[in-house]
Amino acid sequence: MHTRKLGQGLEVSAVGLGAMGMSMSYGPNPGDRDDMIGVLRYAVEHGVTFIDTAEVYGPYDNEALVGDAIAPIRDQVVVATKFGWNIVDGRMQGVDSRPEQIRRVADGSLQRLKVDTIDLFYQHRVDPDVPIEDVAGTVGELVAEGKVRHFGLSEAGAGTIRRAHAVFPVTAVQSEYSLWTRDPEAEVLPTCAELGVGFVPFSPLGKGFLTGTVGPDATFAPDEIRARVPRFAPENLAANQAIVDHVRGLAERRDATPGQVALAWLLARHPFIVPIPGTRRRERVDENAGSTSTSSPEGDR
Secondary structure, three states: OOEEEOHHHOEEEOOOEEOHHHOOOOOOOOOOHHHHHHHHHHHHHOOOOEEEOOOOOOOOHHHHHHHHHHHHHHHHOEEEEEEOEEEEOOEEEEEOOOHHHHHHHHHHHHHHHOOOOEEEEEEOOOOOOOOHHHHHHHHHHHHHOOOEEEEEEEOOOHHHHHHHHHHOOEEEEEEEOEOOEOHHHOOHHHHHHHHOOEEEEEOOOOOOHHHOOOOOOOOOOOOOHHHHOHHHOHHHHHHHHHHHHHHHHHHHHHOOOHHHHHHHHHHHHOOOEOOOOEOOOHHHHHHHHHHHHOOOOHHHO
16 A cells, blocks of 8 residues: 655555444444454554544544554554534534534544544534634644644535635545546645645545445435435436446456446546545455556546
């Protein structure tokens, strides 16, 4: 696994690991917590040094899981977590990025992750009631206090990125980006390139669709995130199958998997892009890591 640099010189593995699905959103949660800890440690042992979590995943459970997993290998890991939600009785009740809330979340995340410093602290969603300058300033104070190393934004527009960056340097922007979700290309990616900000695509495999394992007849449990995403409605799955068929053809010519081609495509877009596919399985960790040696499909478009 080779490494890449996000903004401010933060060096991470070229492919990271999104840990959310180990605690929520993708069907029944794994019954064996120790197995998920094993998968996280396996990933780090095989060169995946960038792990992504958030207080809202669970809520709280995912941070605690990641904290237990990285405790003996802390010096090998860059861990990212997020603030920005008002969580009441285990449920999100809107956004909240007031300075006092950011500080409360930072302290809670430090305890659950069992770390002295959060490597990358994202605002999970922009709070329209709190100026982004106040958010950036508060995270800057946490950096000065040694509680946080780097500041990130998630799902932020180009103007918000610029305003935040003018107050305190933004290290990374995290948004959905893949072969079938290309919204960041118009404004956000050029802004990141101009300002020297890294870009971290979540759902880089289209929530599993681009791996070729989600067929046109797939069904999803009501509590699964894909049951609420229009692209996974039966009529849209059938219409989008042509994308997977094309990616599968590219993969066959490269002796690769569709998922590796989808990740290789992202890696080829810009040198500051670091996708964070999620998985619960060791074999998928290996497959995703293999995308770094898969040739880009750019020339086949």
